[in-house]
Amino acid sequence: MTRPGPFSPRPRWLRALAGVAAGLLLATGLAACSSEDDEPTGSSSASASANFPVTIEHKFGSTTIEKKPTRVVTVGWNDQDYVLALGVVPVATRAWFDDYSTYPWVKEAASGKTLPTFSAEINFEAIIKQKPDLILAIYETINKETYDKLAAIAPTVIQSKDYADEQTPWDVQTLTTGKALGLEDEAKARVKEVQDAIAKAKQEHPEFVGKTLVVDYGPENGAHWLIGAKDPRRALFDALGFSAQQEKDELSEERLDVLDKDILFVNGATKADMLKRPVFARLKVVSEDRTLYTSFDTHLAGALSYSGPDALLYALDVLVPELANAADGDPKTAVKDLSNAA
Numbered sequence: 001m002t003r004p005g006p007f008s009p010r011p012r013w014l015r016a017l018a019g020v021a022a023g024l025l026l027a028t029g030l031a032a033c034s035s036e037d038d039e040p041t042g043s044s045s046a047s048a049s050a051n052f053p054v055t056i057e058h059k060f061g062s063t064t065i066e067k068k069p070t071r072v073v074t075v076g077w078n079d080q081d082y083v084l085a086l087g088v089v090p091v092a093t094r095a096w097f098d099d100y101s102t103y104p105w106v107k108e109a110a111s112g113k114t115l116p117t118f119s120a121e122i123n124f125e126a127i128i129k130q131k132p133d134l135i136l137a138i139y140e141t142i143n144k145e146t147y148d149k150l151a152a153i154a155p156t157v158i159q160s161k162d163y164a165d166e167q168t169p170w171d172v173q174t175l176t177t178g179k180a181l182g183l184e185d186e187a188k189a190r191v192k193e194v195q196d197a198i199a200k201a202k203q204e205h206p207e208f209v210g211k212t213l214v215v216d217y218g219p220e221n222g223a224h225w226l227i228g229a230k231d232p233r234r235a236l237f238d239a240l241g242f243s244a245q246q247e248k249d250e251l252s253e254e255r256l257d258v259l260d261k262d263i264l265f266v267n268g269a270t271k272a273d274m275l276k277r278p279v280f281a282r283l284k285v286v287s288e289d290r291t292l293y294t295s296f297d298t299h300l301a302g303a304l305s306y307s308g309p310d311a312l313l314y315a316l317d318v319l320v321p322e323l324a325n326a327a328d329g330d331p332k333t334a335v336k337d338l339s340n341a342a
Contacts (some may be wrong), residue, residue, distance in 0.1 A: 012140065015157055040150030041294075049306035059161040060147050066155075068182045069134035076139035076149065078232070082177040084109035084160045086186050092130045093119045094140075097302050104238050104299065105310035122146065128153055134180060138173050139232065141165040167230050171195070185211055190309040198239045201320045209241035211262040216251075218268035220295070224251040226258070227267075232307045237265070240323070253279065260284055263326045264291040267301055270339035275306050288331040292322050293339045300341040 014327075055064045072090045074080040080093040080100075089110055095117040100106055105114070118126035127135065127150070135156040142150075142158045142165075152158040157180045159168045168176075171191045178187020202208065213228035215234045227234045228248030238244065247258050256279050264285045266274060271293040275281050285291055294300045300318050303311040318341055325335045 012013075028079045034140065038255050049263045050280070051184065052224070054179055054182070056157050056176060056179055057160065058158045060144055060158065063151070063155050065134060065157075067133075069132075069155075069180070071130060071132045072134045072181070073132040073135035073154070075122055075127070075135055075156075078139045078306040078308065079136040079173075079177070080115060081106075081306035081311055082138075082174055083181070085174070085190055085309040086178055086181055086183045088181055089113075090115065090184075091132065092116050092118050092126065094118070094122075097296070097305065099297070100302060100306070102299075103302050103311070105290055105303075105308075105314055109310065122150075124149060124153070125337065136177060138168055138176060138295065139166055143339070147340050164230075167232065169230075170232055170235050170309070170312065173232075174309055194309050194312050197316055198236075199309045201316060202239075202241055204325050205320065205327070207329075208323065211242055211327055212245055213237050213242035213265060214259050214261050214269045215265050216259060218296070219266060220269040220273065222253070224259075225249060226251050233267075233304055235307055236304065236319070237310055248292040249299075256280060256283065262290065266291060267304060269293065270295050271337045272339070274319050289333070290326045290331075292319070292326060292335060294335060294341055295339050297339070300338055316327060 014153050026158075043131075045214045052068055053064055053066045072083055072088060073092045073334070074083055074090045075094055077096050080090050083090050084106060087109070101110065118130075119213050122140075131277075132154040135150050135154050137147075137150060137156060137158050137233040147156060147158060153182055157176065159165070160176070163169070163172070171194075174191050175184070175187050180185045200272040213234075215237065217225045217227050217233065219225075226245060226248045229238060229244035231248075234244065242263070243260065245261055247255075251258060259280075260283045262285070264283075271291075274293060275286070282287060300315060318338065322336050322338060
């Protein structure tokens with residue numbers, strides 16, 4: 001299974017192959033990048049077309065989209081999740097979790113079809129072959145050289161200069177995606193839907209507020225990577241009122257005491273495997289059953305990693321009851337093992 005790419009820093013080998021042939025590809029392939037014959041029709045096309053042209057500001061300037069996109073390619077690690085949440089099926093997506101098309105919210109949005117992917121690295125040749133009229137690369141660390149290559153293929157939307165790389169909030173990403181697709185009203189409605197669901201959960205569980213929740217990402221092979229505040233992969237926990245630990249990024253086995261806060265969420269390893277490690281098992285947050293676990297094979301892990309509107313709603317339903325059990329201050333309250341959560 002393809003394991004998650006977005007550790008920070010990203011594993012750069014995933015992209016190294018992409019740049020080798022990019023110059024030749026851009027020189028020879030751009031003539032094929034647009035075709036009116038490829039444009040699908042639909043009842044929403046006329047109303048959406050009225051929203052164009054649109055201009056979106058980003059960290060390298062701005063991108064103007066002249067007309068309603070009909071062939072969307074997503075290059076950011078999670079951009080496909082936001083496109084699907086607005087009723088648009090991309091023609092090609094970045095490969096990340098192998099099981100993405102099996103997730104319940106994805107199956108519904110894509111009518112059960114497997115989404116086409118190009119590769120884990122940014123593959124310019126594969127992108128050119130799709131003849132895109134919009135490229136979305138918001139959740140990715142895009143440098144100027146890569147942006148220029150993508151923009152030469154099609155109008156390309158990347159993150160705003162207002163946020164650090166790969167830290168665009170989910171609601172901002174939803175609204176930016178909606179603007180690029182000509183679906184601003186739909187995007188606002190989806191944001192409100194998720195915000196209302198979070199507000200309801202937060203109101204029902206005031207005990208969440210102020211407690212420190214540590215996210216340990218990908219420890220299945222003995223490595224620990226702490227997800228810090230403002231990272232989209234812990235956005236749901238932050239929105240529910242939990243505080244983040246001060247430490248972030250790689251953590252050695254000798255510093256596992258950092259995990260011993262109010263609640264621990266292990267994303268990327270099963271409970272059974274983690275409890276085999278004596279130092280980890282002795283942590284109070286573990287022994288007092290204030291720890292939640294999920295492996296990368298679960299829909300929950302995928303939901304928290306992709307974090308589009310439908311993914312967040314799915315994760316809320318699964319997580320909130322067990323977060324409440326972990327946060328109630330009673331070690332006798334059992335916390336359900338989510339290691340194999342469907």
